[in-house]
Amino acid sequence: AQTVTQSQPEMSVQEAETVTLSCTYDTSENNYYLFWYKQPPSRQMILVIRQEAYKQQNATENRFSVNFQKAAKSFSLKISDSQLGDTAMYFCAFMNQGGSEKLVFGKGTKLTVNP
Amino acid sequence: NAGVMQNPRHLVRRRGQEARLRCSPMKGHSHVYWYRQLPEEGLKFMVYLQKENIIDESGMPKERFSAEFPKEGPSILRIQQVVRGDSAAYFCASSPLKGSDQPQHFGDGTRLSIL
Numbered sequence: 274a275q276t277v278t279q280s281q282p283e284m285s286v287q288e289a290e291t292v293t294l295s296c297t298y299d300t301s302e303n304n305y306y307l308f309w310y311k312q313p314p315s316r317q318m319i320l321v322i323r324q325e326a327y328k329q330q331n332a333t334e335n336r337f338s339v340n341f342q343k344a345a346k347s348f349s350l351k352i353s354d355s356q357l358g359d360t361a362m363y364f365c366a367f368m369n370q371g372g373s374e375k376l377v378f379g380k381g382t383k384l385t386v387n388p
Numbered sequence: 389n390a391g392v393m394q395n396p397r398h399l400v401r402r403r404g405q406e407a408r409l410r411c412s413p414m415k416g417h418s419h420v421y422w423y424r425q426l427p428e429e430g431l432k433f434m435v436y437l438q439k440e441n442i443i444d445e446s447g448m449p450k451e452r453f454s455a456e457f458p459k460e461g462p463s464i465l466r467i468q469q470v471v472r473g474d475s476a477a478y479f480c481a482s483s484p485l486k487g488s489d490q491p492q493h494f495g496d497g498t499r500l501s502i503l
Contacts, residue, residue, distance in 0.1 A: 277430075308491065310494075315496075316477060316496065316497055316499075317494070317496050317497075318431070318479060318481075318494035318497075319494075320491055320493075323491055364430050364431070372444075373436045373443055373444035373446075374436075375421060375433040375436055375444065375447070376421070376423070376431070376433065376481075376492065377433070378423075378430035378431045378432070379430055380428075380429060380430045381429075381430050
C-alpha cells in the first residue's frame with residue numbers, strides 16, 4: 274500500500290520570504306501522480322500543483338514549484354514570495370495511475386505566514 | 389460552471405440517529421469519491437463510485453456506512469446509528485473520467501457533529 278509522509282507538522286515564514294514543505298512517499302508503482310492541496314481555514318480543498326511521475330521536469334504554478342526526486346521518492350513544495358493568504362494546511366497526496374485512482378494523503382503541514 | 393456541491397455544510401446528529409450526506413458532482417462528471425477527515429488528520433479515502441456502481445469501497449467501514457450514486461440525483465453517503473467517532477468532515481470529489489489528466493475537484497465538505 275502507498276503511504277505519504279509529511280514530517281513537518283507546523284512551519285512558519287515571514288511574508289515575502291520563501292518556504293519549502295517536505296513530502297516523501299512509498300510505492301512500488303512506476304506510473305503515478307503527486308499533488309499538493311491547500312486547505313485554508315475555510316476548510317476547502319484547493320489543488321495547488323500536480324506532478325506526473327514520468328515527467329522529469331518539475332511542475333511550476335506561479336509562486337509554487339516542486340522539487341520532484343523520483344529515486345528518493347521525495348516531492349517538496351516551494352512557495353516563493355509568501356503571502357498572508359498562503360496561511361493554510363498543506364497536504365501532499367499520491368495517486369496511482371490505474372485502479373480506482375483514489376488519492377492517498379499525508380497528515381499535512383500547517384503553514385503560517387507572518388506579517 | 390458550478391463546482392462540486394455538498395449539503396448540508398454542517399450536520400448535527402445524536403448518537404443512534406442516521407446521517408445522510410449529499411454530493412452533486414460537477415456537470416459532466418460521472419466519477420465520485422468520498423473522503424473522511426478526522427480532526428488534525430489528512431483526508432482518508434472511503435469509496436469510489438460511478439453512476440449506479442460502487443467501484444472501490446476498500447476504505448468504507450464494514451458496518452453502518454453505505455454509499456450510492458444513482459442514475460439520477462446526487463451521490464449519498466449514509467451513516468446509520470451514528471457514534472461519537474463518526475464526527476468528522478466528509479469531502480466529496482468528482483472527476484469527468486478515469487485518468488489522472490483530470491484531477492479530482494473537491495466540494496466544501498460536510499462537517500458532521502455527533503452529540
